[in-house]
Amino acid sequence: MRVRRVPLRKCIACQEQKPKKELIRVVRTPLGEVLIDITGKKSGRGSYLCGNVDCFKLAKKSRALDRALKVAVGEQVYDTLAQEFIRVEDEFRAYQESLPDDEEEDGGETVGR
Numbered sequence: 001m002r003v004r005r006v007p008l009r010k011c012i013a014c015q016e017q018k019p020k021k022e023l024i025r026v027v028r029t030p031l032g033e034v035l036i037d038i039t040g041k042k043s044g045r046g047s048y049l050c051g052n053v054d055c056f057k058l059a060k061k062s063r064a065l066d067r068a069l070k071v072a073v074g075e076q077v078y079d080t081l082a083q084e085f086i087r088v089e090d091e092f093r094a095y096q097e098s099l100p101d102d103e104e105e106d107g108g109e110t111v112g113r
């Protein structure tokens, strides 16, 4: 049996599981910086948030990044990330669209609802 699975990741803010490419990765680099990683290729400890600003706000409220990254993330960092996300949102969408959309096709697996 070959069912191709969509790699799902959980948004640390709203806890929804989504295909990885719909989520935006936030990484804690080996230097301790907390950054948005659009392409998901930076090294470091990563966590995922939905690609929308509401989840950044929610993460700030619930301090989800602190827990996910096991580091104290200051309020300022959350604010910076939210602003940064707004700045890179178009780029993120473009990146999503550039990804091959082959994941779901032959498995027919439904994602979410």
Ligand SMILES: [Zn+2]
Pocket: 011, 012, 013, 014, 015, 016, 049, 050, 055
């Ligand atoms: Zn979310």
